[in-house]
Amino acid sequence: MIIEKIAESNFNDSVFDSKVFGKNFSDHMLIAHYKDGKWDEPKIMPYGPISVTPAAMSFHYGQTIFEGMKAYKNEDEEVFIFRPEKNFERFNKSAVRLNMPEVPAEIFLDGVKAIVDLDRQWVPKDYGTSLYLRPVMFATEEAVSARSSNEYIFCILLAFAPSYYEKPLSVKIADFYSRAAQGGVGSAKCGGNYAASFFPTSEAQKDGYDQVIWTDSIEHKFIEEAGTMNVMVRIGNKLLTAPTSERILNGVTRDSVLALAKDSGIDVEIRPISVEEMYEAYKSGELKEVFGCGTAVVVSTYNAIGFGDERAELAPLSDEESFATQLKKKLKDIQYGIAEDPYGWRVKIEETVNA
Template identity: 50%
Template sequence: MAIYKEKISVEESKTSKIEQVDFSKLDFGRVFTDHMFVCDYKSGKWQTPKITPYQAMTIEPSARVFHYGQAVFEGMKAYKTDEGRVFLFRPKQNFERINKSAERMAIPAFPENYFFEGLETLLNLDNDWIMPGIGNSLYIRPFVIATEPAISASPANTYRFMILCSPAQSYYNTPVRVLVAEQYSRSANGGVGAAKAAGNYAAQFYPTSLAQKEGFQQIIWTDADTHSFMEEAGTMNVFFRVNDTLLTAPVSDRILDGITRKSIIQLAEDLGITCEVRQVKVEEIKNAARDGSLKEIFGAGTAAVISEISAFQHKDELFEIADIDSDNSYAKLFKKTLMNIQYNISEDVHGWRYEVKPK
């Protein structure tokens, strides 16, 4: 097994773009910090890890990523307290998952020391880009692409691992309306649904655009075999509250093992809320909506933490979900509880916070 001992080289940007950025009017994922982390895989190992100024890069048009889609990514956030301390939320889970995704796409695993050393060095360099305040954060995008210039249909021999950072402002999301999938599928048994593969997301754009033309913002994906079971909401895991019980689908090779999802399941246990992890039938949720026992539906993911759903449609039957008092809302409770942990406001009994200390 290869041993990775190379130090990360750092080339600091001579000037900063930060003064040109209006942090009160950020368009998510379009503004990037001054630096980026880069590491290449060649000759059978990851090597020459470095941090450079954020810049365009040259890649050959025959690079395999363009032709066979060998690309995986992660989504993380850094949070800053009013005192200036910086925290990550369960980053080991992101590291493990990107390597799990990479394995499914025949991409070599990335070494843990490069990942954390590169990430922490990058965050310290671009510390000023992390704005304090509840809801403000620095979105972090680690990803890997196949760079070998060859168009034969086989795994590449060279890859590039990178980390980009983008400031994100408070995410005040409004409840969305969703269409339950009857024809299109996000993933299938034996496929790559459990991996954060780039192609998974591209394949969602077309059916989602059709739903948007009908007045819905997202799709609740159902199983590919029968379209009888609820699985995910857009790019998020999905929870249903029936009376006072939470329901969510189990992870599988079709469903992403979301970090926010598993955190909510643990918090539900902490708070004494019953959470059943099992297959959830479409008809079960429709019947619950009819008899009034369906209290809430919400998505869970890194970007918005919790995204509430106000209505869903299936087979031309529309179900509106009645507003629930804020004090009794599970969605609002979980969002507040999670964010209090992320911003170092409340006790972290599970050890989920990871402090990025100045070097």
């Protein structure tokens, strides 16, 4: 790995006062090029623009995948990342589905560790804040021809993540638009899935909702994801979530929350959840909580669900009553190095680059 350090750091403490997610980038980025069937040596260099032809294939045919991860700092100034091997594994699954080359662990995992180490001063210490890590790969071959690219850039960017989505959100259940087709790319973390979701989300916002709960594209009868997150539904004291599939992202936060829920004695069921079941539970007063899980937001609670034209308000629960609040705290306490980590999820970033 080539490391070209920035001449003078752009860091100053005021970065941590920002309320904007993903706009304040750290000093460095990692770049690796794929060409002629192989990856070159990754290079960590000062963050900044790159020279790209407007004929770069990702601008035309959308071959682009990414991951979202975070780095946390504890009271002792130790820096941790969370389950990076899960993101690494999913990234390469996305790569296969998008017909892109897989990225070796020496570039992805060692790269994440090296750049977080180098930019460790950019990792904030306040509970709820973190340094967001964005591994991304996009097609760069200079060609307007509808086929897979032969050249790619893999890149890791780091940006400050303030506390996210503090207020409960409202979500509309999709009854026309879809996020993913059967036999499509719903389980891949690829750009096209996000691009396709923005217009339906803006339509839901016109109806007074913040986000969309996506449903199956066939009959809109079963819920799949919420916004850019996996979705969990609490009916009575049962926590339900849809099984992952080729349409549903295999979320790292989803997996972690499910593990914590089971180990907290919560009754967890992984099975299809119909809109009708949710609506009936709402009517009977059994729909206690609906929340999203994802790296950026950790856990996002919903206070209103749009069933067609009906806006179902969910009564707020106390912190003691709420599964979402409890599970979010348990997860964050592990991530921030406050609680024990019986799962071995935390990975400490050793000081080597700066040593």
